[in-house]
Amino acid sequence: MMFSKESIPFAPSLIESMRSLGYSFESAIADIVDNSISANANKIDIKVSLGNKPYVIIFDNGCGMNKSELEEAMRYGSKNPLEKRAETDLGRFGLGLKSASLSQCRKLIVVSKKDGQISCYSWDLDYIIKNASWSMIGYTNQEVKLFPEIEMFNDVETGTYVLLEQFDRIEESTNDLHKTLTNKIDSMINHLSLVFHRFLERKVEISVNNKKIDGRDPFLSYHKGTQIKRSQNVNINGFNIVVKPYILPHLNKLTLKDIEKVGSKESLRNEQGFYIYRNERLIIWGTWFRLERKDELSKLARVMVDIPSDLDYMWNIDIKKSSANLPDIIKRNLYNCVIEAVGGSEAVHTYRGRKTKSTDINHIWERIEVRDNCYEYRVNRDIPQLKILEASLNLKQIKYLNEVITQLEEGFPITSLYVDVAKGKVVEQSAEDEERIEELYTQVKEQVEYAKENGMDYKVIAKAFISTEPYCNYNNIINKIKGVYEIE
Known part of the structure; x- marks a missing residue:
């Protein structure tokens, strides 16, 4: 006859x-901070000591726990992942506090x-x-009074203190524990600033x-140059997923502070894609889930996706809350957002600084379709700069000029340019550079004056200049001319 027998895992091994x-x-630290936010804390202090016996403390002013509640919180698997969670609860498996802490140290208090x-309770691996x-x-x-910085409790009515000690794995992996921990703390700060930015x-x-x-707002939503696209609501099994695409401004419109917000110039390309939030906590980012490939033209595209914790099972969110899989049931809905976001990013690059609704702009470089949706780039021979120059040359000199321009076109280093742009190594003139604007205005004025002195229709030429790149990009120049x- 069938019977049951309890089999308790061997504690040291498991x-x-x-x-x-x-x-x-x-x-790991982010997972501990999740517990603080779930406890309705609005102030979280992380204390790090890099002395001979380093430690990390995460202290919050949340609702706190009594003895029985703390015992339950310290138990492995204290919550069923299938149970319905509150909207403010960032937990999932009831493992985060223990598994995250002990992944880094041997003693959790x-x-x-x-x-x-x-x-107060502790998990001590050696014990x-x-x-x-x-x-x-x-x-x-x-005994609690002997713990480092425990006096922080004096300033709160309720709260929780988490102490991590004995970082054995980090110690074994380095010859310079102080330097390694310093680097890890820097990475932790950067990580927390992104994951909990909302x-x-x-x-x-x-x-x-x-x-x-x-x-660290990855969408630069405060920036006037950021394009915020319309939100879409996707209903799955009665639960709402909110999807909102963002298009970041072009690199030359970003300040150093803006670049820090997105991480770095390299992060612009590497961190394009979906940003998946669970109860406003970022869990995965910088991936298109194979709906689109990352490339240079799509690097400004970001798509915010807000999912409720009720759909955790569908996204296969792991214990660390750092990976997820895109459910097939919403792929079709998200694909339309990808098209909109990537198309917007490409437009920022392709039409940057151009009045795209106007057909009267003289672009310096013309994009010419040659065959099979392939293109080549040629210098526009009709720009006024060249027309004035040609008017001062004889036929032989004009022939030489055209030969030089053709050689420049054929020798254009497009492969090297693509690589440099992809790495964010191309330096561009800032649209806000007043000296550059004044320099461009002087160029136009000198050339129009030359045309006037040589009997050309200077008004027609002046009008051509203010509709030609780069001069047409600056209202100050247009109005002055x-x-x-x-x-x-």
């Missing part, structure tokens, strides 16, 4: 194996304050190995060693 779930240092009472059991360590209030922008303050972290030469 808990050591769970340290290898793939957490990075920064993703959690102290919590609620209803005026302090409770578990010694006792060969799932045994936590409890601490008295007197919280940091509105309601939560996170600081590291008393230095406040600013949110119209005023000086009385052009309508």
